[in-house]
Amino acid sequence: MRLSRSFVPTLREDPADADIASHRLLLRAGFIRPVMAGVYTSLPFGLRTMRKIEGIVREEMDAAGAIELRMPIVLPAEPWKATGRYELYGDVMFKLADRHDRGLVLGPTQEEVVAALAAGDLPSYRDLPKNVYQVEWKYRDEFRPRFGLLRAREFLMKDAYSIDRDEDGMRESYRVMYEAYVRVFERLGLEVAIVEADPGQIGGGVNHEFMARATVGEDLFVECENGDYLADTEAARPMAPEPAGEGTERLVEVDTPGTPTIEALATFLQVEPSTTLKCVLFDVAGRSTAVLVPGDREVSVNKLEKLVFPAKVRPFEDADFGARGFAKGYVGPQGFGDDTTIIADHLVRGGRDWVTGSNIVDRHVTGANVGRDFRVDRWEDVVEFREGDPCPVDGGALRIGRSIVVGHIYQLHTHYSAPLGARFVDEDGTEKPFQMGSYGIGITRILAAAVEQSHDEAGIVWRKAVAPFEVVVIVATRDDEASVDEAERVYAELLERGVDVAIDDRAETAGVKFADADLIGYPVQVVVGKRGVAAGTVDVKVRATGERTQARLAEAAQAAEQALAAAP
RNA sequence: CGGGACGUAGCGCAGCUUGGUAGCGCGCAGCGUUCGGGACGCUGAGGUCGCGGGUUCAAAUCCCGCCGUCCCGACCA
Numbered sequence: 001m002r003l004s005r006s007f008v009p010t011l012r013e014d015p016a017d018a019d020i021a022s023h024r025l026l027l028r029a030g031f032i033r034p035v036m037a038g039v040y041t042s043l044p045f046g047l048r049t050m051r052k053i054e055g056i057v058r059e060e061m062d063a064a065g066a067i068e069l070r071m072p073i074v075l076p077a078e079p080w081k082a083t084g085r086y087e088l089y090g091d092v093m094f095k096l097a098d099r100h101d102r103g104l105v106l107g108p109t110q111e112e113v114v115a116a117l118a119a120g121d122l123p124s125y126r127d128l129p130k131n132v133y134q135v136e137w138k139y140r141d142e143f144r145p146r147f148g149l150l151r152a153r154e155f156l157m158k159d160a161y162s163i164d165r166d167e168d169g170m171r172e173s174y175r176v177m178y179e180a181y182v183r184v185f186e187r188l189g190l191e192v193a194i195v196e197a198d199p200g201q202i203g204g205g206v207n208h209e210f211m212a213r214a215t216v217g218e219d220l221f222v223e224c225e226n227g228d229y230l231a232d233t234e235a236a237r238p239m240a241p242e243p244a245g246e247g248t249e250r251l252v253e254v255d256t257p258g259t260p261t262i263e264a265l266a267t268f269l270q271v272e273p274s275t276t277l278k279c280v281l282f283d284v285a286g287r288s289t290a291v292l293v294p295g296d297r298e299v300s301v302n303k304l305e306k307l308v309f310p311a312k313v314r315p316f317e318d319a320d321f322g323a324r325g326f327a328k329g330y331v332g333p334q335g336f337g338d339d340t341t342i343i344a345d346h347l348v349r350g351g352r353d354w355v356t357g358s359n360i361v362d363r364h365v366t367g368a369n370v371g372r373d374f375r376v377d378r379w380e381d382v383v384e385f386r387e388g389d390p391c392p393v394d395g396g397a398l399r400i401g402r403s404i405v406v407g408h409i410y411q412l413h414t415h416y417s418a419p420l421g422a423r424f425v426d427e428d429g430t431e432k433p434f435q436m437g438s439y440g441i442g443i444t445r446i447l448a449a450a451v452e453q454s455h456d457e458a459g460i461v462w463r464k465a466v467a468p469f470e471v472v473v474i475v476a477t478r479d480d481e482a483s484v485d486e487a488e489r490v491y492a493e494l495l496e497r498g499v500d501v502a503i504d505d506r507a508e509t510a511g512v513k514f515a516d517a518d519l520i521g522y523p524v525q526v527v528v529g530k531r532g533v534a535a536g537t538v539d540v541k542v543r544a545t546g547e548r549t550q551a552r553l554a555e556a557a558q559a560a561e562q563a564l565a566a567a568p
Numbered sequence: 569c570g571g572g573a574c575g576u577a578g579c580g581c582a583g584c585u586u587g588g589u590a591g592c593g594c595g596c597a598g599c600g601u602u603c604g605g606g607a608c609g610c611u612g613a614g615g616u617c618g619c620g621g622g623u624u625c626a627a628a629u630c631c632c633g634c635c636g637u638c639c640c641g642a643c644c645a
Contacts, residue, residue: 476604511605
């Protein structure tokens with residue numbers, strides 16, 4: 001490829017609207033251009049890199065026995081209504097209508113399509129298992145597109161779907177995909193943490209996220225300082241504390257005027273917030289539900305929703321307190337009737353003689369103890385994770401890491417096949433819904449994640465597996481015919497040897513070409529100039545290390561290949 | 569969706585407070601000089617100042633509305 005004939009518009013300055021490294025560098029290096037918020041044109045180098053990532057993904061999918069096909073982007077809305085995702089996704093789905101005013105959607109993912117396909121064309125258990133995949137553009141009208149390609153409204157995704165006869169088969173398909181994913185990220189050179197993730201409100205099946213570590217990721221994960229525990233922040237459950245034992249104080253009511261918040265209460269009584277008991281009220285399917293956590297902690301609504309699924313959780317509004325006989329700001333669990341469910345976090349076991357509400361405005365109680373003064377209906381993990389919490393495996397401190405979710409795999413069971421009536425006839429002659437799994441990899445997101453994990457002051461540092469070109473031959477003295485000829489010769493020889501090589505033959509000064517080569521991030525640069533040619537040498541620079549070596553002109557191609565072989 | 573900032577030439581920005589001929593750097597074009605780490609000189613092209621309305625003799629500048637982009641956040645007793 002000749003840079004003089006390609007289209008790689010590099011920018012000398014940082015674009016004003018790009019804050020994070022991948023967005024900034026992909027714009028500057030001429031890989032992408034914005035069209036509107038969250039939607040980008042892929043310029044030649046961006047497209048080429050994307051294709052290399054796709055290539056690796058395809059190879060591993062094929063090797064794992066998945067079959068490539070291609071599904072449409074424009075889809076009828078009905079199946080999405082049948083599975084409930086039309087409402088669940090809500091405004092995140094791009095919705096449109098055709099000339100007959102039929103509802104259409106742009107595919108955000110395609111479980112509905114696969115289920116329908118299987119229903120029609122995989123009628124028998126003899127047809128199973130199958131795993132189909134595609135690499136196609138996905139559309140999600142994100143709440144807030146940001147960070148360039150990391151959260152875009154249009155993005156390229158590899159999505160695979162396993163279709164099995166029974167749960168064992170589904171789990172086996174899942175295992176095979178899991179392992180294929182491990183290989184994909186290894187080959188891409190991405191450092192990923194594999195985290196068992198939040199089962200989500202829907203389905204609730206086993207699922208894992210492949211999280212590329214980054215300094216800017218939107219997605220947080222939790223890991224133990226000793227490296228033996230990893231989890232999604234929503235799934236992280238700290239080690240339960242040792243029970244604190246029997247209380248020693250008696251229950252006493254105290255006047256605490258103007259203390260509806262934990263902070264005000266703790267200040268007024270001169271106690272630590274952690275010695276107070278916070279009692280948060282929710283409406284769960286019409287029933288009052290009190291959640292108890294230590295005063296210095298927060299209730300995880302997400303965890304609560306999962307606990308009571310499929311019932312809906314609604315936090316109390318001001319009107320609910322009065323209407324149901326609770327004193328807002330002074331709620332305590334003593335004396336709650338059977339019409340209120342009391343859920344306590346495990347952390348509450350670790351305390352005693354609590355300070356909590358008295359259910360009378362401007363009054364609290366001290367010395368409240370579980371069992372004697374109030375009951376607990378369920379002990380659960382409902383507290384919001386906090387950094388430093390003890391690891392459930394070894395008690396070590398849990399830390400939050402930032403990451404970019406580059407892959408996500410799910411065991412779906414019959415979550416989509418059942419509502420869509422996607423069934424096959426099993427060996428015993430009965431109809432059964434397919435057992436499905438789905439497996440996504442964000443191709444464009446990987447493009448950005450790779451830059452996040454591998455860049456420096458000068459620009460991107462691509463690994464050779466995904467670089468737009470592995471080697472660039474730089475013509476450093478464009479006016480010198482001998483240099484140009486030698487550069488062309490080295491370029492031709494590298495091409496002949498099957499190296500993925502570009503030649504910078506533009507009418508630019510050497511400085512511009514060097515800066516661009518570093519910015520673009522070719523793993524290996526071969527510099528051919530007058531000085532070297534006169535001495536019979538070329539320079540070979542490895543981008544990742546910055547190391548430069550001289551090679552004999554006649555052996556330039558071999559030297560470049562060797563440098564490439566040694567490069568990451 | 570709430571909050572904040574920004575919108576002036578392809579890109580990065582100044583000008584706005586105090587209204588009066590639209591500027592700088594980079595890039596781009598021509599000529600000449602240069603030629604191994606973002607060269608230099610001269611000449612030149614390029615702008616409905618986001619859009620609409622208002623105030624004014626006069627608006628990039630003041631006022632109102634809208635649109636767009638980016639950032640932060642999204643219920644806690």
